[in-house]
Amino acid sequence: MKKGLCLLAAVLMLTAVMSFGSAESADLLTQIKERGYITIATEGDWAPYTYHDENNNLVGYDVEIGQAIADYLGVEARYAETDWDSILAGVEGGRFDIACNGVSYTEERAQKYNFSTPYLYTPSVLAVRSDNEEIKSVDDLKGKKTANTISSIYADIAAGYGAEVVGVNTLADTIQQVIQGRVDATLNAAVSINDYMAEHPEAPIKIVQNLEGDTNVFPVRKDASTDTLLAAVNEALQAMRDDGRLAELSIKYFGADLTKAE
Numbered sequence: 001m002k003k004g005l006c007l008l009a010a011v012l013m014l015t016a017v018m019s020f021g022s023a024e025s026a027d028l029l030t031q032i033k034e035r036g037y038i039t040i041a042t043e044g045d046w047a048p049y050t051y052h053d054e055n056n057n058l059v060g061y062d063v064e065i066g067q068a069i070a071d072y073l074g075v076e077a078r079y080a081e082t083d084w085d086s087i088l089a090g091v092e093g094g095r096f097d098i099a100c101n102g103v104s105y106t107e108e109r110a111q112k113y114n115f116s117t118p119y120l121y122t123p124s125v126l127a128v129r130s131d132n133e134e135i136k137s138v139d140d141l142k143g144k145k146t147a148n149t150i151s152s153i154y155a156d157i158a159a160g161y162g163a164e165v166v167g168v169n170t171l172a173d174t175i176q177q178v179i180q181g182r183v184d185a186t187l188n189a190a191v192s193i194n195d196y197m198a199e200h201p202e203a204p205i206k207i208v209q210n211l212e213g214d215t216n217v218f219p220v221r222k223d224a225s226t227d228t229l230l231a232a233v234n235e236a237l238q239a240m241r242d243d244g245r246l247a248e249l250s251i252k253y254f255g256a257d258l259t260k261a262e
Helices: 002-026 028-035 061-073 084-093 153-160 171-179 190-199 224-242 245-254
Strands: 037-042 076-081 113-115 120-129 145-148 164-167 185-189 205-217 219-221
Touching: 028 037, 028 061, 028 224, 037 061, 037 084, 061 076, 061 224, 061 245, 084 113, 084 219, 113 224, 120 171, 120 190, 145 153, 145 171, 153 164, 153 185, 171 185, 171 190, 171 205, 185 190, 185 205, 190 205, 219 224, 224 245
Parallel strands: 037 076, 145 164, 145 185
Antiparallel strands: 113 219, 120 185, 120 205
């Protein structure tokens, strides 16, 4: 009898140890610190958030913030460049720890992902080819074609106004679709369209309407294993707000402080 009780106690103790170990290893922040790096999903082709400079170095507003978050955690930042439509799916599936790519908050996305506190507030614009006189506002999009990455908030807005959304992979593809007349317009981040127009003043494209802004956040997988990571990310962002780095980076890349809600 005593032998049986001892065996049962040993089994229960082993189960408790294994459960504790599983719970501990399931914590994503613990995993990140143990492996020594955080995997950050980003496009690498959406200036000024994330892009390559003349020396082919990955740079941008979100790239620098991602590095600051990694520094705060005491780990290396490893960027995984991928197309937009793979970013959120990769976070949800656990391939990426976090995404730093100008992700906008929506109620629909909040059902699948946990989000950091907002770190950027960016207006949107409706842009068309410079000789287009038919489209003056989003109300004119019904029956027209727009270019956007399919899972983006801009694609959802365009579709909501009755547009047929043509899927693209990059901002450059988007602009070329408009310029070549394959689509009629695009809805996009004002900072990105303005940046492109500044870099390509000869491009036959114009902005016809300014729209309400987007709230940018960093998404992580929606389960308890990401709670401590999200808390640490928010701590890092708050530290950057407090010491002015967040605003300084916004001015550096966007020409204005877009880190506060209007």
